[in-house]
Amino acid sequence: MGRKILVVEDDAETASYLVRGLTEQGHNVAHVADGRDGLFLASDGSFDLVILDRMVPGVDGLAVLRALRAAAIATPVLILSALASVSDRIEGLEQGSDDYLVKPFSFAELLARTNALLRRGDTRPDLSPDMRMTIGDLEIDPLARIVRRGGRLLALNPREYKLLEYFARNAGRVVTRTMLLEQVWDYHFDPGTNVIDVHVSRLRRKLEDGFDRPILHTVRGAGYRLGAAQ
Amino acid sequence: MTLRVPTSLRVALVAALLALGSNLALIVFIHLRTHDDAMSMLRQRVAEEASALADVYDSGGRPALNDAVSDLLATDPQFLGALVDRNGHGRSGNVHSLAAPPARLRRGYQEGLIDPVGGAAPIVAGFVLKPLQHSLWLVSGRSFGERLALQRTLERALLLAGVLSVLLGLLCGLVTARYVSRSVRGIAAVAKGITGGDFSQRVPITGSSDAFDGLGAQINLMLDRIVALMEELRLLTDSLAHDLRSPVGRLRARVDAALAAEDDARRDSLLAGVVAEADSLMRMLTTVLEIGRSEAMASRNQFALLDPGALVAELAEMYEPLAEEAGAALTVETSGSIAPFSGHRQLLAQALSNLVDNALGYAAAGGEIRLFVEQRQGELRLGVADRGPGIAEADRQEAKRRFGRLDGSRSTSGAGLGLSLAEAVAHLHHGRLELDDNRPGLRASLVIPIGAVA
Helix, strand or coil, rough: CEEEEEECCCCCHHHHHHHHHHHHHHHHHHHEEEHHHHHHHHHHCCEEEEEECCCCCCCHHHHHHHHHHHHHCCCCCEEEEEEEEEHHHHHHHCCCCCCCEEECCCHHHHHHHHHHHHHHHHCHHHCCCCEEEEEEEEEECCCCCCEEEEEEEEEECHHHHHHHHHHHHHHCCEEEHHHHHHHHHCCCCCCCCCHHHHHHHHHHHHHCCCCCCCCCEECCCEEEEEEEEC | CCCCHHHHHHHHHHHHHHHHHHHHHHHHHHHHHHHHHHHHHHHHHHHHHHHHHHHHHHHHHHHHHHHHHHHHHHHCCCEEEEECCCCEEEEEEEEEECCCHHHHHHHHCEEEEEEEECCCCEEEEEEEEEEEECCEEEEEEEHHHHHHHHHHHHHHHHHHHHHHHHHHHHHHHHHHHHHHHHHHHHHHHHHHHHHHHCEEEEEEECCCCCCCHHHHHHHHHHHHHHHHHHHHHHHHHHHHHHHHHHHHHHHHHHHHHHHHCCHHHHHHHHHHHHHHHHHHHHHHHHHHHHHHHHHHCCCCCCCCCCCCCHHHHHHHHHHHHHHHHHEEEEEEEECCCCCCCCCCCCHHHHHHHHHHHHHHHHHHHEEEEEEEEEEEEEEEEHHHEEECCCHHHHHHHHHHHCCCCCCCCCCCCCCHHHHHHHHHHHHHCCCEEEEEEECEEEEEEEECCCCCCC
């Protein structure tokens, strides 16, 4: 489970918060406070994930990112930034980052995104798009877009299907509301209402009505998790 | 090295030189067109005859001189020759009298009026005076004839005109300089007052609609705009400071309560509330930032072609469950075929979602919320219409203001930023936010010009 993560962050408090939290999750975390050092360490491609502050001394975060991508280093990069406007986020993503998280953030949000990025690098044959995904008694056929639970066909509308597919690709892991908004709706602003929760609870009703075991769980203070186990 | 000359003096000099230059050019032109050699030939002949007569007098005395003068008078009708006494009266020859006693006239060549013998009118002539013995003077010269007399008058007039044009040029320069410096001084005084902090000052407009009035009017417009922006900024910072107090206060109260809580479950629920408050605070700050960015026209480089119909359909799909929960029906109305246009998908979606949020918050009881897209007269209108209480016409401006709230209280949720964000996004697209009466209800539209390519 432990993976190699590089944290490039000049703010000592945020850095130690990140290093402590990620180490507790069993990861092997390296930390530098300078963009130049970060670029140096990351350029051998040995890390599984780089968490990069956008404004670090030395070389700035986006420049580090561009340099890495120019050198064909495909390590997933998560940008941390105090620049919170929608256009800043889009700019960050357009420069080649895999995710963009605005400060201040909750550790739960960071962890959920970290896990999603780490798993993206994995090659899990049971999750490849042309194959059925099976979570407990839930079966998803991505090609035919057919969903069955306990053999019973579930009628989902296209959005509900997309939502479920995203949950399924991150099965067993926490998915936050903002991740859903970004990945399923491709919106990078904070709607500030429970609009996502309503969609999720509709999906949950369809997945769970008539079954005695819950499968789409709410994780308090973080988001949701699709999984057979409690 | 440059000499530092006051601007008004420079303006005066330039105006004077221009006036003088153009006048002198005219004078020289007239002179060149009218002048010929006749005058100088006459002058030369008079001088030669005078010196020849002087030689005759020196060698042969008065008798020889008288003979020579008589010869010339007999052969040349233009010749003037005489001996005059100290009062200028002729004793012999064809001069009756000079205009002045010879002692008061110059010696060399001169031009003047001479009364000829026989009582005719005075004639203009060029002549030379030479003193002889016994208080007598020899006058020898030639009368000008009509054309030469005219030319001489003209040249004198031109000379006078030259002198006058110097004076007029100076006057002209002074008047111009005074006018310019008075106008500029007015503007400078206003600028000084404003630098000193008095923003109520305006450049006086004389009503003459000249360039200075135009400049003054433009400066006044600029000042009005600056004052309005400053006022807006002041209101914004005031209301930001004010509006942040209540969420921070709630945050504090919850932390206090959590600290004092006896049992863990209660503490946890209070702390969850703290997180929610902190999030809404962050959201508020992000929105204020977003508004500022949009008003500053940043992020126009992220524009891309997008289909407004699809955008509206997407948002309707996103909000439909929420609307249903609130007991309202969310519908989409697309009139005609809508061409794709260049816009910022994220910000437009955020603006529209704010409008939908508002409709859900204030008008869900109205039962119907309609997202619409329409295109007419080169304008794309997309927005939300509801059947709620609407906004009275008088309150619409206030509603668009940042932190503007209509209910007076600040207890309802939402920071009053939704409409001002929508308006800022409309501005980013060179458009505007329109709030209209939906009879009943509110019809909020982002109106975006799509130019000639429709």
